Amino acid sequence: MDLFRSPQIVLFTRDINRASDFYRALGFEEAFRTPETGTPIHVDLVLDGYRIGLATESSTREDHGLEPVASGQRAAVILWTDDVPVAYARLVELGANAIKPPERWLENLLIAWVEDPDGHLVQVVQSLK
Template sequence: MGVRRLLPMLSAQSLEKALDFYGTLLGGVETYRFPEGGPAVFVALRLGESEIGLGALGAGPALHGQPLRPASGHRMELCVYVDDVDATVERLRAAGVPVLLEPADQPWGERIAYVADPDGNLVMLTR
């Protein structure tokens, strides 16, 4: 049994806002869109060596039949490696992104900060 790759997929209340955050602000490049030629209900973005999928809530029932909202509690967080944590936080803050934890050096040697994406998912920025 060999896992070939892992693609986290987030459900977005507003696909447009999620694409602005992960695409425009964090530099993601679109690699897939469904459906082609119409309003998207799912988009995959490449960020550096990684990829993330973003799906629009309300685009129809989920295939698995489980409710996608409301999610409660801290269910997951994304760790995003960036070249400059401080500069990234300032760019996100200027765009209105909530900063949950200001950049700080950690005992294990990384500098981290936390922001929230448009759906409230925790995003740890680190270098």
């Protein structure tokens, strides 16, 4: 038995429908939501075996007694791609805030940065090897 398994990140949001629409537009598929009807308080999305959870800031406060922060650069979602300039343009087209346009990094990578609609950083990365 492994003590830990199936790692996942959960991002806090003030507008779960907008956040889940944004990540679905990137190719993530919904794997879980609660409640099943109406506006959800939690949605899990999966892309290529990687799971992202979206939880409402209000539900996290009310249901768990925590103090989540739902804005600012608190985490980064990293998405690998074969074409950073096209991926960067698509993210901006979908409503992401452009932070840093494509640039070479470590001589063998091309990277770009945006913020999703809640201010979470999203980095797109391409191997140049």
